[in-house]
Structures are given as C-alpha cells and as structure tokens.
Amino acid sequence: xxxxxxxxxxxxxxxxxxxxxxxxxxxxxxxxxxxxxxxxxxxxxxxxxxxxxxxxxxxxxxxxxxxxxxxxxxxxxxxxxxxxxxxxxxxxxxxxxxxxxxxxxxxxxxxxxxxxxxxxxxxxxxxxxxxxxxxxxxxxxxxxxxxxxxxxxxxxxxxxxxxxxxxxxxxxxxxxxxxxxxxxxxxxxxxxxxxxxxxxxxxxxxxxxxxxxxxxxxxxxxxxxxxxxxxxxxxxxxxxxxxxxxxxxxxxxxxxxxxxxxxxxxxxxxxxxxxxxxxxxxxxxxxxxxxxxxxxxxxxxxxxxxxxxxxxxxxxxxxxxxxxxxxxxxxxxxxxxxxxxxxxxxxxxxxxxxxxxxxxxxxxxxxxxxxxxxxxxxxxxxxxxxxxxxxxxxxxxxxxxxxxxxxxxxxxxxxxxxxxxxxxxxxxxxxxxxxxxxxxxxxxxxxxxxxxxxxxxxxxxxxxxxxxxxxxxxxxxxxxxxxxxxxxxxxxxxxxxxxxxxxxxxxxxxxxxxxxxxxxxxxxxxxxxxxxxxxxxxxxxxxxxxxxxxxxxxxxxxxxxxxxxxxxxxxxxxxxxxxxxxxxxxxxxxxxxxxxxxxxxxxxxxxxxx
RNA sequence: GGUCCCGUAGCUCAGCUGGAUAGAGCAACUGACUUCUAAUCAGUAGGUCACAGGUUCGAAUCCUGUCGGGAUCACCA
Numbered sequence: 047x048x049x050x051x052x053x054x055x056x057x058x059x060x061x062x063x064x065x066x067x068x069x070x071x072x073x074x075x076x077x078x079x080x081x082x083x084x085x086x087x088x089x090x091x092x093x094x095x096x097x098x099x100x101x102x103x104x105x106x107x108x109x110x111x112x113x114x115x116x117x118x119x120x121x122x123x124x125x126x127x128x129x130x131x132x133x134x135x136x137x138x139x140x141x142x143x144x145x146x147x148x149x150x151x152x153x154x155x156x157x158x159x160x161x162x163x164x165x166x167x168x169x170x171x172x173x174x175x176x177x178x179x180x181x182x183x184x185x186x187x188x189x190x191x192x193x194x195x196x197x198x199x200x201x202x203x204x205x206x207x208x209x210x211x212x213x214x215x216x217x218x219x220x221x222x223x224x225x226x227x228x229x230x231x232x233x234x235x236x237x238x239x240x241x242x243x244x245x246x247x248x249x250x251x252x253x254x255x256x257x258x259x260x261x262x263x264x265x266x267x268x269x270x271x272x273x274x275x276x277x278x279x280x281x282x283x284x285x286x287x288x289x290x291x292x293x294x295x296x297x298x299x300x301x302x303x304x305x306x307x308x309x310x311x312x313x314x315x316x317x318x319x320x321x322x323x324x325x326x327x328x329x330x331x332x333x334x335x336x337x338x339x340x341x342x343x344x345x346x347x348x349x350x351x352x353x354x355x356x357x358x359x360x361x362x363x364x365x366x367x368x369x370x371x372x373x374x375x376x377x378x379x380x381x382x383x384x385x386x387x388x389x390x391x392x393x394x395x396x397x398x399x400x401x402x403x404x405x406x407x408x409x410x411x412x413x414x415x416x417x418x419x420x421x422x423x424x425x426x427x428x429x430x431x432x433x434x435x436x437x438x439x440x441x442x443x444x445x446x447x448x449x450x451x452x453x454x455x456x457x458x459x460x461x462x463x464x465x466x467x468x469x470x471x472x473x474x475x476x477x478x479x480x481x482x483x484x485x486x487x488x489x490x491x492x493x494x495x496x497x498x499x500x501x502x503x504x505x506x507x508x509x510x511x512x513x514x515x516x517x518x519x520x521x522x523x524x525x526x527x528x529x530x531x532x533x534x535x536x537x538x539x540x541x542x543x544x545x546x547x548x549x550x551x552x553x554x555x556x557x558x559x560x561x562x563x564x565x566x567x568x569x570x571x572x573x574x575x576x577x578x579x580x581x582x583x584x585x586x587x588x589x590x591x592x593x594x595x596x597x598x599x600x601x602x603x604x605x606x607x608x609x610x611x612x613x614x615x616x617x618x619x620x621x622x623x624x625x626x627x628x629x630x631x632x633x634x635x636x637x638x639x640x641x642x643x644x645x646x647x648x649x650x651x652x653x654x655x656x
Numbered sequence: 657g658g659u660c661c662c663g664u665a666g667c668u669c670a671g672c673u674g675g676a677u678a679g680a681g682c683a684a685c686u687g688a689c690u691u692c693u694a695a696u697c698a699g700u701a702g703g704u705c706a707c708a709g710g711u712u713c714g715a716a717u718c719c720u721g722u723c724g725g726g727a728u729c730a731c732c733a
Contacts, residue, residue: 207733614688618692
C-alpha cells in the first residue's frame with residue numbers, strides 16, 4: 047500500500063462526490079508535512095478554491111471532516127491553504143511493515159545494455175573515469191532493482207595511432223622491460239611509454255624548428271601577427287604527419303597493424319594485455335565489473351561494411367577523393383565523415399559497428415552510453431545515423447552525458463600533468479581511512495584481514511559517495527582534501543548510522559525482547575522516519591529513469607541524518623516500555639535495510655562495525 | 657558566430673512534475689561522551705536563489721531577454 051496515492055484517492059473522492067468537482071487522484075497534491083507544523087501529510091487546497099468558489103477554511107473543514115470519519119486519519123488542521131492530516135498509529139505500523147528492499151519485477155522483463163568506463167589503452171584510468179564508472183555501475187544496480195535485465199559492458203578503444211605510439215616508444219626505448227620485471231602496474235607501464243613518446247616527439251620537433259627547413263616553413267606560412275611559439279604550436283599536427291620521423295614510424299606501425307603483420311600484432315596484443323591487467327586491478331579495487339566487453343579492433347569492420355551498405359542505399363555519399371559522408375543538415379546538424387579518403391574508419395564508423403554487434407548479441411530494449419558531455423554532439427549524430435540506417439533500436443538509445451570533473455585549481459590537463467590518477471587516489475583514501483581507524487581503535491580487536499575489509503569499505507565509501515552525490519549532468523569540482531573527509535555529508539556518515547543499528551541489533555539478540563504491545567504511541571520523529579522510508583522506491587525509480595543516482599545518495603544521507611538524531615534523542619534498548627522497544631527495533635531494522643540497499647545502489651559496501 | 661549546458665551561503669552541493677519562513681556539509685564560534693559506537697548530536701553566524709521582465713492564488717523551479725562561465729561545431733578519440 048502506498049500512502050500518498052491512498053490520500054489522493056480519498057481526497058479526490060470527496061471532491062467528486064461531495065462537491066461535484068470531478069477530480070483525478072493525481073491532481074491532488076500531497077506531500078509530507080513540514081517539520082514545523084503538526085501533521086503527517088499535507089493536502090494543498092489552493093487549486094480547488096476557485097472552481098468551488100470556496101475558501102481554505104470552508105473547504106478544509108469539509109474535506110478534513112470527511113477524512114477523519116475514516117479510522118486511519120485521526121486529526122486534521124488547516125493552515126493557510128494547507129490541510130495537514132495526521133495518520134493513526136495502526137496505519138503507521140502497517141506502512142512500516144510494508145517497507146521492503148526486494149527488487150521489483152517486470153513482465154516481460156526489459157533488457158538494458160549499459161556501456162561505461164570505455165578507456166583508451168594508452169593511459170591509466172583517472173578521476174574522470176571514476177565518475178564514469180560509478181555512474182555506470184550505479185545505473186546498472188538501479189535498473190536491476192526496478193526489474194530490468196542489465197548487461198554491463200564497455201567498448202575498449204584498443205587500436206589506432208595512440209597505442210602505436212606507446213608500442214613504438216617501447217620498441218625504441220624500452221630495453222625489453224616488462225611490467226613484471228619493473229614491478230609496475232601494466233596500464234601505468236604502457237602509459238609511461240606514451241608519455242615518453244610525446245617527450246621524444248617534442249624534442250625532435252624543437253630540434254627541427256632550428257633547421258633551415260623548419261625556419262623556412264615558418265617564414266613562408268606564419269601569419270604576420272604570429273610569433274614563433276604560437277605558429278609552431280598550431281603547426282604541430284602537420285609536422286607530425288609530414289616531417290616527423292617518430293610520426294612516420296608510428297604511422298607505419300599502424301599500417302602494419304592494419305595489414306596484420308604478425309610481429310606487430312604480437313607486440314600490440316602483449317602491450318594491450320599489460321594494460322588490461324592494470325585496468326582489471328583498478329576495477330577490482332573499485333568493486334565493479336562487466337558482463338561482456340567489446341573491442342574496437344573487432345567491431346570496426348562491421349562498421350565499415352555498414353557504411354558500404356548505406357552507400358549502396360544512398361543514405362551516404364562518396365566525395366571525389368573517395369571519402370564517405372552523410373549530410374545531416376536537414377536535421378540541424380552538419381555533414382559528417384564516415385570513412386577517410388584512404389578508406390580507414392573513424393570513431394563514428396566504429397560506434398556504428400559496435401551498436402550493431404551489440405544488438406545482434408543481445409536484442410536489448412534500451413542501450414545507454416555513459417560518456418562525458420563533451421561528446422554530446424557525437425552521440426546526437428550517431429543516433430541520427432542509426433535511425434537513417436533503419437536500425438530497429440535507434441529510438442531506444444540514450445547518452446548519459448555527465449559533466450566533466452574539475453579540480454579546485456581548474457581543469458585536469460594531461461599535458462600539464464594535473465590529471466588525478468585513479469590508483470593514486472584510491473591509495474590515498476585508503477591511507478586516510480586506515481589512519482582514522484587506528485586513531486579510533488574501535489576495530490583493533492579484529493583480525494587484520496577483517497580490519498582491512500572494513501577500512502576498504504570506509505575509504506571507498508567516502509570516495510564514491512563524494513562523487514556520486516553530485517547530479518550526474520552537472521560539472522563538478524573535486525577537492526581531493528574534502529574527498530578524504532570521513533565526517534559530515536559523507537559515505538562513512540551513512541555507514542556509521544548502519545553500524546550503530548547493527549550494534550544495537552546484535553545486543554538485542556542477546557536480550558529477552560518481548561514481542562508485543564500494539565499500544566505503542568509513535569513519536570513525531572518515528573513518523574518522520576517511516577515517511578522517509580516510504581519515499582525510497584520512488585527515489586530509486588526516479589534515479590533510474592532519470593539516469594541520475596545522486597537522488598539516491600541524497601536520500602541515504604537524509605535517512606541517516608534523521609536516524610542519527612533519533613538515536614541521540616531516544617534510547618532503543620532502554621525504551622520506556624517493552625512495546626516501545628519492540629517497535630523501535632522493528633523500525634531501525636527497516637532503516638538499516640533501506641540504508642544498506644540504497645548504498646548498494648551506489649556501489650558502496652556497509653561494514654558491520656567501524 | 658550556430659547549438660547545448662550551467663549560475664543558490666566564503667567553499668562544495670541539495671531543493672522532485674511550481675506550494676508554507678530556500679536547506680545540508682565544510683570552514684568559524686559555543687555546548688553535549690560513568691548511558692545502545694562522539695566517523696555522532698544540539699546551537700550561533702552566514703542568502704538580492706546572476707540580473708530584468710512575464711505567466712500564476714503562489715516562481716529558486718515554467719517562459720522571454722541580458723550578463724557571466726563552460727562544452728561543442730576535425731579525414732582526433
């Protein structure tokens with residue numbers, strides 16, 4: 047039974063029958079009463095005053111008077127245009143009984159495919175990926191809870207010029223080192239060669255700028271108002287493509303890869319495997335995973351085929367130089383290239399192929415891409431192209447475009463080395479949580495392994511909550527110092543509420559608790575807690591359908607906060623009567639269930655002690 | 657320039673399909689542990705909800721315009 051619809055129905059019924067005003071239940075606004083007023087739920091009278099030519103007092107008494115005839119409403123009070131209703135103890139207890147965290151079921155069960163993380167294989171994961179991963183994982187939990195079958199996946203960009211740069215740098219400067227020999231994590235190892243490549247390229251470019259050729263090109267091509275620095279900066283791409291030896295070598299490597307050269311393929315596979323080992327270690331740390339993984343090296347060919355097919359169907363057209371395009375100007379977008387003049391594929395081509403592969407594999411009802419909002423236009427175009435290709439799933443696609451993560455000092459820039467590394471960040475919160483645990487000493491009697499488990503839950507709880515509590519669509523500022531906080535509006539604050547409850551329940555199990563007494567009169571704090579619990583599934587559903595887990599995070603915080611206050615003001619194990627104690631144990635047990643479930647939705651574990 | 661997003665306390669953020677006196681946390685100050693875990697609780701202080709119009713019984717919320725910040729418009733991914 048849901049309480050708000052029940053009230054809506056009752057009020058609508060009165061308006062329709064007593065006042066001859068046909069009213070749909072949904073047209074009645076009902077919300078929990080604000081704390082400063084007496085009552086549990088509030089009906090807003092304003093919308094009905096004009097059509098009934100009535101005033102708040104008259105209408106309020108009419109509706110309220112009728113409502114208190116029912117046993118479940120005990121009192122009403124009119125304040126301005128608001129009708130505040132008080133519910134009976136019996137109803138509150140019944141509502142509390144009905145609180146559950148069982149996953150919903152849907153028939154037929156829809157299938158949703160969620161893509162997240164999707165890194166390139168040339169550098170380790172960073173803070174931006176963490177936000178992406180948390181959002182994707184959380185959406186997966188949410189959809190699963192509301193009854194969907196969820197397939198978690200990613201697309202790994204394992205081919206292309208970037209990985210070739212790392213491969214070349216390793217060939218030239220690697221001296222046969224491997225992650226196992228250096229003891230380094232594979233993704234960091236390979237990422238370092240990507241950095242080395244860029245350093246060597248910079249050196250090479252600077253030297254070239256001093257050569258007669260470099261000088262001549264600047265003199266002939268620079269605009270008058272352009273100094274040497276800004277000219278060379280703008281020219282870097284052309285230099286890489288036309289003059290650079292490193293550029294030439296890495297492109298040769300790419301061509302060798304595309305022609306399937308065995309040595310190149312072997313090196314490529316080896317280095318990518320190192321990277322995957324590293325990624326998997328980070329995913330394990332974060333407690334996330336995937337059901338299936340797609341690699342661009344395996345999907346881009348289908349993309350290319352589809353382009354040829356679309357060309358034949360005249361959805362696309364070929365330019366004189368051989369490149370293939372689609373014209374989307376009639377849909378308010380630009381022309382978009384789909385195959386380069388040399389026949390190689392671009393990002394869009396690959397994404398088309400990947401979408402088709404997935405649909406063939408899973409026949410999903412919906413597919414969601416968790417990708418930063420900087421790529422909004424790309425996905426708008428992708429979805430439009432899939433629609434024009436006549437793909438059956440084309441109107442069931444969604445781009446979860448989350449905002450970028452900034453630092454207090456500004457944007458993260460890999461060139462300037464201001465990127466926050468995922469592994470470093472996790473290590474840092476772990477250290478912080480470990481130190482706090484030592485200082486408190488609450489868990490020092492546990493086995494080291496047990497302690498470590500708790501510390502991990504707390505550390506990751508802090509980090510994850512700090513990120514997931516912010517509305518997904520909004521750009522956010524990540525303050526590393528604040529992310530280490532374990533107090534206030536944080537994950538550990540919520541975990542602490544749970545731990546307090548678990549501690550009471552463990553103690554209660556040692557005691558003789560009498561079942562009994564229906565005569566307990568609820569205090570306002572208890573009514574408020576139950577009414578919060580009743581909002582839980584709406585919150586989950588809204589978060590899922592809106593692809594924004596932050597609502598669940600804020601809910602969990604709100605519930606924990608109300609509980610902490612309640613805990614402070616009322617004793618459970620020393621309640622004034624057996625009936626009070628029995629009721630309160632039941633209440634906090636439900637609170638702990640909902641807290642745990644809501645944090646599960648966010649990918650955060652609850653420790654039993656902390 | 658076109659399109660899209662954002663602007664709420666010193667800082668980081670809530671504020672649901674419009675509803676009562678706009679809320680939290682951090683930072684500052686004050687108080688509460690012989691009592692269920694003080695990673696807690698209570699209190700003080702802090703606001704022109706960017707600005708200006710409009711719609712409405714009622715606007716932080718919806719509409720229009722202005723200002724400020726950001727993203728994007730590659731034969732990059």
